[in-house]
Amino acid sequence: MIEAKELRKSYDRVEAVKGVSFSVERGQVVGLLGPNGAGKTTILKILTGYHCPTSGTALVGGTDVTEDPIAIKRRIGYLPESAPLYTDLTPAEYLDFMADARGLEGAERKKAIDKAVVSCSLGPVFHRPVEELSKGYRQRLGLAQAILHDPDILILDEPTTGLDPNQILEIRQLIRDLGQEKTVILSTHILQEVEAVCSRVLILNEGSIAAQGTTQEIGLALKGEERVNLRLRSQTPGFGKTELESALGRLSVFGAIRSLALEDGGRFACDISLRARASQGAAGAAAASEASAEAGEAVFKWAVSEGLILLELLPRKLSLEEIFVKLTDPRAGTDGGRK
């Protein structure tokens, strides 16, 4: 459906996208994940024909976006970053313009507008000027505009920014539903979002793909690096680093020692990674929190049985930055993600 080959884009002297290739099949929901400035937005702008690539090609349904942009724009619904809207119109007038733009007429037009308004819950503000709308409503109007003409391809640049938690869940559900029959590419810097809605993930860093694969594969790679910070004190005299290392070996959930230090008063501070567990895609977030509770219990029981006093147990979530370090640094093995 969508194929990018060696895409490159430079703005002035900055190279924002450095040779990115990927393909997206029909009916997939693909997430572009990466920190700000990773090139997510630039890639989406190229796919929608707003920017032309400096080199490389982007094919949508087999057609090059620079060759027949109008045909491609017709098939795409696009929500640009931060959902820009004409503030001098009401949502009703705005969707009217979009229906005009998409060539919708008569009964079909009314049906399309009604459907978009219901899907994005815009009813209460339908006749209020956009200027007066909250960020959440603006974002939803942007989304309504993108799905209005029932496009095969949806390109959503950070679709849930500015929404409250309930709205985020609603919009994610909407995207999942749309993903049943459409091809969706969305960008985000929120890991949970990818886990919640995407079937495939492309992780971008500094304009290149750091890793790509199914959500399960990437999830596994990331979950493998679940870490716990421990502070311990031993009641046994003469208990040193070596003893602690061998004791850790008997911990059922133990993976590897990342750092270990002996502090004043015979206290140890150590940072350990837990053993990799398979987590299952969309249910990943819930499963992970359950698993980390189990891990906590295991560590507590282990400490008791080893005669250690547990002073601190701090499960540590990897931040996105650390994930990038892990995925981009060749020394830290990327067991799940395909390079």
Added chain:
Amino acid sequence: MKGFLPVFRREFRASFNSPVAFSLIVAFLIFTAGWLYFVTGFYAAGMADLSAYFGMMPIVLAFIVPALTMRSWAEEVRLGTAELLLTLPFGEFGTVAGKFAASFAVVVIAILLGLPVPIMAGFLGRFDPGVLFGQYLGVILVAASATAIGQWVSSRARNQVSAFLGSVVLLLALVLVDRVSSFLGAGGLAATILNWLSLARHYAGFGRGVLDSRDLLYYVATTLFFLYLTAWTIGRRKWS
């Protein structure tokens, strides 16, 4: 011309959703009528002569039109809606032409709302409807060119203020350039070129009720040229 109608309708509707169009129309009417009655001393002259009224139109339009066109692209870029507009299945020229038509329609409404002035003057003296038609056609053609030029400046400007100032300066220069040529002496090459460029010089014939196809062509060509230039400016941005 894909996109012409949707863009035209949206822009036209939006200009009447905000006070912009209304204030400009009122400003135009007050200024032109005030100029006629107070500055040119229409009553004091004791002659039903409207040549001064039409003579100042290019200068008035050089201020009024930029106030309307300054938004057209500068505001789209600021709000980020340019990205939305340019990812719709439209060609650049259709979009540009739609925006042009919407601004032009507002200017034409303002000009036509000024009709009571010559009609009223018509009661005071004898007016040739043919001359009046020529004068109005001239004003509308100047407005078309000014709107296309204003939109082009807006497509190059970073914000509305610089779009406004840039358009006013450029339009005033184009209106007044034939005054410069009189210093150069008539008949010289430079003077001919400057006269040919002047928005006001081509307008003069219409003011006397003379329709010259070369003048007509000048305004149509200027308008189209700047519309294409705007579309080109917008299209080229994709590659930057």
